[in-house]
Amino acid sequence: MAKESFDKEIQFLRLLALTSGAFNRQQFAERLGISVHTFDKTLRRLKDVVGSLQQQLPKEQGKELSDTIRYSYYDSADPLLLFLFRAKSVKESETERLSLLLGAMQGEALTAMELLDTCCGAMPANLPMPDEKTIRSDLKYLEEVGVIRREPGPRPYRYRIQDQLVRSLSDDELVDLYDFVDVMANTQVPSVQGYLLRDGLKKQLLRTGGGGLAVEPFLYKYHYHSRILDEAHLFTLLHAIRRCRKVEFLYFSPKSEKSYASKNTNPLFERETEGKSIHTLPLRIVYDHQYGRWYLLAHGREGLRKYRMEGLTQIVEHEDVDQEWYGQKQAELDAKLRYSWLIDTGPAVRVRARFFNPEGSEPNFVMERVLLQGQWGEIVQEEEHSFIYEITVNGFTEIKPWLRSFGSSCEVLEPRQLRQEMITEWKEIRAYYESV
Known part of the structure; x- marks a missing residue:
């Protein structure tokens, strides 16, 4: 797939996930900056990808990509938008050619010329036939990314799939590795490579008959698109x-x-x-x-x-x-960025807040969260029912959502402007819940 096309489909899926199908074709195309014809063509392309990569979806959901995003994405432990990365990097002819190469090297080590013969004999008639230079370029790419390895020995060199690790592990060890990758991919960034590794491990378990995935121990409800x-x-x-x-x-x-x-x-x-x-x-x-x-x-x-x-x-x-x-x-x-909570480069200000300890709760989860997430700030005073936290940050715009997330367990003391803004926001929130 061409690079520009991938950019387009990223924005296409982002807008589809945000709007949940609320736009019609014309509105969607205008917001995205493309024609309605391009919208239809992109949607057909993505439907083809979903159809080939999301076999587990019910048939009725596979018919409409917008329904798939709308009803399956946030309710699934698997990040549906990940399918784009599986179709991202290569054009149709390259996808077919690399699939043939990997399939041929699955069982035995082959030379470049043997792989060329395999590709030429199995490539669809509507796609161009590869030459020796193209096959060697593909092999070099696959070797660089670690998918295949070159066998030791004299020329001509032989290549095979690099899967010694998963083949050397028992089913129980594969399940343990799968669970570890699953946790890391869903809790750490970047995550896409972890998801792809997890899918590869799952396929290996299915091939070997490992039954450890009958009930997955971890389910992650939501993913930021x-x-x-x-x-x-x-x-x-x-x-x-x-x-x-x-x-x-x-x-x-x-x-x-x-x-x-x-x-x-x-x-x-x-x-x-x-x-x-x-x-x-x-x-x-x-x-x-x-x-x-x-x-x-x-x-x-x-x-x-x-x-x-x-x-x-x-x-x-x-x-x-x-x-x-x-x-x-x-x-x-x-x-x-020395005092930046995230990326703010404005003038430094001192933020001082009082956090209230939860009644009858041991351990003190409020204090634990402040110590975990409070970055370089420190607790300067502790009392029986509360403690005071101080931090110097570049502006208070970025730290405000974090302080607000503590609800009634946090009272901003300084600076005065931040305190007043918090008072105003909480008054607005209170007004939302007044009886009608």
């Missing part, structure tokens, strides 16, 4: 950061009326887009656990800039920069 979808950009940006390399992308801010723009190759059909072309140097990626969002912090002409990764499309790597200068920019960023 942005967390999963935005990981498509994560490793591209990390690759650029490791190599001190600039990137260029088309950016749509959260306030933009559109979230995608097609890359028009025909000048007769060019049209203005609401996206902004950005050429910048990525410095750091930050994940917000509160809202399940990824942020890119980068250095550009205007200095430090922050981008929500859900608005990034058409990312392309550019030239390298001097490593010493790059290190200076990262040091400047570290200084600005």
Whole structure:
């Protein structure tokens, strides 16, 4: 699948998950920045992917992708949006070719020429036949990502599937490994690679007849769609950061009326887009656990800039920069983020709050949560029924949702402006629950 197409489908699925099918075709296409024809074509493509990868769905739910997202995504332990990554990286001809290669190497080690003969004999007539250079390029790629290994010995080299680990484990050991991967994929970031590994382990257990998955011990109800979808950009940006390399992308801010723009190759059909072309140097990626969002912090002409990764499309790597200068920019960023709760680089303020101990509860889960999540803040005073917590942060906008999440167990003491804002918000919430 082409890179631009994947960007489009990321935004397509994001909007579908957010709206739950509330838009009609015309509204959906306008919001996404594509034509109705492109909307229909993308929907057909995604239906094909769902049909081939989500065999376990009931037949009636497999008919409509929007219903699948709406009724199955949030009610399933499996993150449905993950199917996009399974169809992400290659075009149709490459998908067929790699499947044939992996299938041929499943049972025995084969040379490149033997694999070429296998592909040419099994490729569908409507797809182009590969040549030796293409097969060797595929083998190099599969070897680099660790899917296959080259057998020791003289030329011509032989290749086989690299599955010694799972084949050497017993069914009980495979189940233990599966459970560990399942927990880590659902609780840590990034998670997509863990989900794919978990699916591979599940297939291996089914192949070996392992019965340990009859009842899965862990079920995870909800997944942030942005967390999963935005990981498509994560490793591209990390690759650029490791190599001190600039990137260029088309950016749509959260306030933009559109979230995608097609890359028009025909000048007769060019049209203005609401996206902004950005050429910048990525410095750091930050994940917000509160809202399940990824942020890119980068250095550009205007200095430090922050981008929500859900608005990034058409990312392309550019030239390298001097490593010493790059290190200076990262040091400047570290200084600005020293007191940042997340990514705020505003002036530092001292926040002081009183937390009330829960009555008759041992251990004190309020204090435990403050100590776990309170970052570099500290408890400066303890009393019988409460304790006081202090922290210096860049502004209080980012810490406010955390303080508010404690409800009546937290009272903001300082600064005065934050205290007044909290009072106003709680009065509004109280008004919602007044009797009619």
